[in-house]
Amino acid sequence: MGVRLRRNLLTSLAVAAVAMAVGTTLAQAEGKPDGNGRSATQRAVPADQASGRSALAVSAEVSRASASIQKRIADHVRDNGTRYTFGAYADAVSGKVVVETDAPAEVVSSLVGPHRGMVEVRRQAVTDNFSRRDDVPAYWGGAGITDTPGLPHCSAGYTVQNSSGARFMVTAGHCFGNGTNAFTELGGRYFGTAFGNGLPSQDMVLLGGESYGSFIYVGGVNSSTGHHVASAGNPVVGFTNYCHSGRTTGEHCGHTVNSVNGIVCTSSGCKSPVMVWTGGVLTQGGDSGSPVYALSVSGTDKHIRGHNIAASGNTRYAELWSRVQARFGVSIVT
Incomplete structure (x- = not known):
């Protein structure tokens, strides 16, 4: 998506504009100095009005x-989506x-x-005036998120909702303990508070408390483009063109799923069954939590298959969508 409207940001700007207008009106009524020794009622006429020129018109x-x-x-x-x-x-x-x-x-x-x-x-x-590492609400999957603003940490996964329609962002459980606040990597905007952590047996957690959209970032590490999430399901073993999209490596495809019945044991515990994948440009540190997905035929819609959790040599491990769905009782937001 090349042009993205962000309701929360626009609302904040609108509120600020109203506040400025109210402040100006009060200052004029009270005759307060404007900082240049003039009372509000004596302020100079704006240059575009003082020029005497008529506004241009087509x-x-x-x-x-x-x-x-x-x-x-x-x-x-x-009708055709946001490819262009x-x-x-x-x-x-x-x-x-x-x-x-x-x-x-x-x-x-x-x-x-x-x-x-x-x-x-x-x-x-x-392009939009935001990016993968400097996201704004409604937040997208694949964004850089952290518990300490300014320091790289993990990646957002994808948006889900419960039966009441409340939305949450999925990411890896080892990224945020319950009650931890997440922020955007740059800008330090509040991204959500972690809860429902599944460790040690399930490497998943939900972030809630903010607005989350039905898109994931695509392209490079500084991309401001997102594509729509169309569905979610488990991967097909042997398929050779799965993708991931994270804050460290950006978006890459050409991954092969070797198994959906693997086990991975790290310092955070043993997780099983998990997706095992290889091939293509591999995830790196900071890509934990990033979405794994299949492309639509057009390439503009994404079909979630899980999220990245661990690495070993040329092998990568990911939690399966079905495990996320079962643990939290959620559906994918499309």
């Missing part, structure tokens, strides 16, 4: 073209409709339609 024709193209883009993303990113607007300076996108020419042509002569296409991706 022609009605360009405005209609922009509205038409924006609707086409929204319909395309709704888009930004479109009527530019009052150039007098054209600007379309910024990384979509191929044939897709752009279908979206621009009969308005081609009024459009300036800019070939560039549109």
Whole structure:
């Protein structure tokens, strides 16, 4: 997903804006100094108003073209998912409709339609102002999470919900003990509080208390792109193109599941049965808790199979989705 709306962040910004507006109104009523020796009622007129220039406006024709193209883009993303990113607007300076996108020419042509002569296409991706290691609510799987902001620790897995609809994030149990607060790796935002830890026999824990979305991060370690989670189930032994997505190594595919009946015993205890996988770019420290998944045919939807918990040489171990589902009585959020 290239463009991602974050309700909590937008709500915070809106509240801040209201607070600023209220503060300004009160200051004007009370005649308080503004810090420059002037009373609020004597403040200078903003430069954009003092210039005497009329606001620029696009022609009605360009405005209609922009509205038409924006609707086409929204319909395309709704029907085809977020494989490509888009930004479109009527530019009052150039007098054209600007379309910024990384979509191929044939897709752009279908979206621009009969308005081609009024459009300036800019070939560039549109990204969100957040990233895998600096996530914001609603939180996604594959994000960097920690018990000490600024220090790498573990990765978020995927979002689940209970029968009441309450949402939680799954991660590895050895990452957070019960009652421990998790934060985003960068930014130090509260990510949730751990509970229901399954150790020593089940390496899983839930994080709750925040907003969690139905996406997991894809791409590199600083990616701001997420793909939709479509389902969850156990892996098929012998399949050779499973993927993982974590804060240390990013997203990689080409993994083969060798067994779903393995056992792994570490300092945190013995876990069984677990998924055993090999092949491809392997997980590293900090990828614990990261999701293991299968791709849809299109590659844009992800099908959860479990989450990473342990490593040995060229072998990796992961908890199975069915064990998470059974322990917590949850379903996958899609």
